[in-house]
Amino acid sequence: MKKAVIYASTTGNTEAMANAVAEGVKESGAELVFAQASEADAAEVASCDVIILGSPAMGDEVLEDSMEDFYAGLEPSLSSKKVAVFGSYDWGDGQWLRTWTERLSAAGAVVLNGEGLKAQLTPDEAALAECKELGKIS
Template sequence: MKKAVIYASTTGNTEAMANAVAEGVKSCGAELLMSTASDANVSDVLACDVIILGSPAMGDEVLEDSMEEFYTNLEGGLSGKKVAVFGSYDWGDGQWLRTWVERLSASGATVVNGEGLKVQLAPDEAALAECKSLGETA
């Protein structure tokens, strides 16, 4: 099994989450493709069995710009794919993740982690454990 972990991060919080997700992917024996959204290749990501995407909430609870651009290019190929989402935020209630899950569902993807995994500001040890678990189980 091959899992992609693609993320954007502005302060390092979502990157810390992505690293913990990647640790979980490796610990379950899956092959890992990991990249930032700005460097990711859409074809390589779509070739994976599971796609795990991470983005911080920006502005009025929207995806970070490089993730929005990458996701827009990826969206048309997601039908039938297993996808999970995660990210960090400062204020708000997680609307950016709920909106992302709605977009994923509309594209035909199967979202494997409900409304997504969100962490306010920097992830603590419990949040990092959740991230690792996401990498193992997604």
């Protein structure tokens, strides 16, 4: 099995979450494709069995710009793909993740983790443990 963990991070919080997700992927025995959204190859990611995407909430609870650009290029390839999302936020209630999972569903993806996994500001040990478990999802 091959899993991609692609993320964007502005303060390091979502990056910490992505690192924990990647650790879980490795523990699951899957092959890992790990990259920042600004450097990821959409074709390589689309070839994975499971795609796990992370972005902080920006502005009015929207995706970070590099993730929005990457996701827009990946979206046409997501029909029937297993996808999960995660990210960190400062204020709000997680609307950016709900909107993202709605976009995934509309693209035909199989969303593996409901409305996504979120952590407010710096992820604590419990949030990082959830991220690690997310990496084991299949």
